[in-house]
Amino acid sequence: MERPNILFILTDQQRKDTLSVYGDLQCETPNLDQLSQEGHVFENAYATCPICTPARASLQTGLYPMHHGMITNSYNYGNMIQELVDTPELLSRQLEKAGYQIGYTGKWHLGTGVENVKNDDYIQYYMKDIHFAELTLGNDSVPTTVGYTGDDFPGHGFGGHRYEQFQQYLKERGLENKIEHIQTGFYNGHQAGVVTSGVETTIESFLVDRTKTILSEFKEQNEPWYFQLNFWGPHEPYFVPQEFLDKYENVSLKPWENLVDESPLKPRIHDVKRGSMTEWQDLEPIVKHYFAGVSHIDYQIGQLIAYLKEQDLYHNTVIIFSSDHGESLGIHNGLFDKALFMYEETCSIPLIIKETQPQQSGMIKEFANSCDIYSTILDYAGVSKEKYERDGKSLKSLIDKTAIDWPDTVVTECSGVGSVLFSQRMIRKGPWKYVFNCGDTDELYHLEDDPYELENLIQTESYQEQVKLMRAELHHWMSEHRDNLIFEFEKYL
Numbered sequence: 001m002e003r004p005n006i007l008f009i010l011t012d013q014q015r016k017d018t019l020s021v022y023g024d025l026q027c028e029t030p031n032l033d034q035l036s037q038e039g040h041v042f043e044n045a046y047a048t049c050p051i052c053t054p055a056r057a058s059l060q061t062g063l064y065p066m067h068h069g070m071i072t073n074s075y076n077y078g079n080m081i082q083e084l085v086d087t088p089e090l091l092s093r094q095l096e097k098a099g100y101q102i103g104y105t106g107k108w109h110l111g112t113g114v115e116n117v118k119n120d121d122y123i124q125y126y127m128k129d130i131h132f133a134e135l136t137l138g139n140d141s142v143p144t145t146v147g148y149t150g151d152d153f154p155g156h157g158f159g160g161h162r163y164e165q166f167q168q169y170l171k172e173r174g175l176e177n178k179i180e181h182i183q184t185g186f187y188n189g190h191q192a193g194v195v196t197s198g199v200e201t202t203i204e205s206f207l208v209d210r211t212k213t214i215l216s217e218f219k220e221q222n223e224p225w226y227f228q229l230n231f232w233g234p235h236e237p238y239f240v241p242q243e244f245l246d247k248y249e250n251v252s253l254k255p256w257e258n259l260v261d262e263s264p265l266k267p268r269i270h271d272v273k274r275g276s277m278t279e280w281q282d283l284e285p286i287v288k289h290y291f292a293g294v295s296h297i298d299y300q301i302g303q304l305i306a307y308l309k310e311q312d313l314y315h316n317t318v319i320i321f322s323s324d325h326g327e328s329l330g331i332h333n334g335l336f337d338k339a340l341f342m343y344e345e346t347c348s349i350p351l352i353i354k355e356t357q358p359q360q361s362g363m364i365k366e367f368a369n370s371c372d373i374y375s376t377i378l379d380y381a382g383v384s385k386e387k388y389e390r391d392g393k394s395l396k397s398l399i400d401k402t403a404i405d406w407p408d409t410v411v412t413e414c415s416g417v418g419s420v421l422f423s424q425r426m427i428r429k430g431p432w433k434y435v436f437n438c439g440d441t442d443e444l445y446h447l448e449d450d451p452y453e454l455e456n457l458i459q460t461e462s463y464q465e466q467v468k469l470m471r472a473e474l475h476h477w478m479s480e481h482r483d484n485l486i487f488e489f490e491k492y493l
Helices: 030-038 052-061 092-098 112-119 123-129 133-137 164-172 201-221 244-247 268-273 280-310 368-382 461-480 486-492
Strands: 005-012 040-046 103-105 180-182 193-194 225-235 238-241 317-323 349-355 363-369 409-417 420-429 432-437 444-447
Touching: 005 052, 005 280, 030 317, 030 349, 040 409, 052 092, 052 368, 092 103, 092 368, 103 201, 112 133, 123 444, 164 201, 180 244, 193 244, 193 280, 201 225, 201 280, 225 280, 238 244, 238 280, 244 280, 268 420, 280 317, 317 368, 363 368, 363 409, 409 461, 420 461, 432 461, 444 461, 461 486
Parallel strands: 005 225, 005 317, 040 363, 103 225, 193 238
Antiparallel strands: 040 349, 180 193, 317 349, 409 420, 420 432, 432 444
8 A cells, every 4th residue: 555645734823713613713714624624623632731842742752741851842941851852753753764755844842952042042041040951962953853854943933034044035036024013902012913025925935835845855756755834823923914914804703702701710820821901802903813824824725735736746645734732812811822721722722634535524523632643643654553652542543433442531731831830730521621720729611511611610519529530530541641740639639
């Protein structure tokens, strides 16, 4: 059997309900809608952690953050490992050994490199006195140091606009990226702006151009390829082309169903991520920029799919689309960004898998997580089960309907973000969701009755048996997965 090409498209901080297959938001994504009709849609997919570096490291290692060591964003307090360690088990190394050509472009955020750290103003200002082991050992991690062909964009990137490769792309084409920054109306320093120089001058257009270039080179060889295209958006800065912002200019967006949260039983730690805006009239312009960013990325994905069809590659390419985690955008009384709260908008992720022969299919309801994506890619590449099953399982078995004893729970972990260290575990089973907030108020929600997580049932007398059951499920998961937090959690049992 001929091994397929594999294209993995990953967005950054995209809410799954921006896709019509998951929700009814007023966000236009015609190309991803079409992909969902031809592929398999996972209804209950979750990030291993609602933070960029940990979730992305899970995709490259097949491990939960507690096991790969990148438990918060790189070069943040509390992170154990700052640069992704090059091991034979990495996705890239396994694919390389399997005979795949492997390529990568776009956001990395799994390493910055010694010289880049030395020149990073933020790290030098706030962390210059911290002696990171990676800097002493010289353990740089960027895509090309772990086997990928393509582009190295060290660090976070903050939208990718400053990288030399993007500037060179513009220069070679006689283009200029012009952005009109919006100074007011965006909370807590979040940046937004309008790209007035045309779609072709955007970072998203550059990434798709790079993908086409590398895939054209791969096509000349006789070996199958794996390529990972990583958009910086729709994560802020919300710099979107005028053409796509215009789509929402005269649209009145519906406020979030959970814009106002009157529950007295919400963890205090949430306040760390609460912005200065709670009124929809103030939040709506932010959401419009976000939706415009999603629509623009959808357009660029459409351009890439058209290229695959033109090059007669589409029908021999498995396409996987997902995001590292979600986004809040003012839910629950003005929460912004992600981490430190475990709501569906930030923990659940979109996940679509289109196989080589497109087919219409319904939702796959079984739970999935970021580690499963790692296993699935390697399974399609022909890697043996004992090599690809680490903390995850191949979703291909769900698609093929050959799965045996598929887990009936899924867990998302968090250990804090920035300079805030805080341990959390979220577990789903059936319609129930329990969140262990170590040292703070725990949470229990029934997602069928309360999909917007407005009523925390953790202290409701009639649900105390359910609380015990969910805590027992989490304890069992912790034991099976060697979760070191189990010792603290046992105090709750």
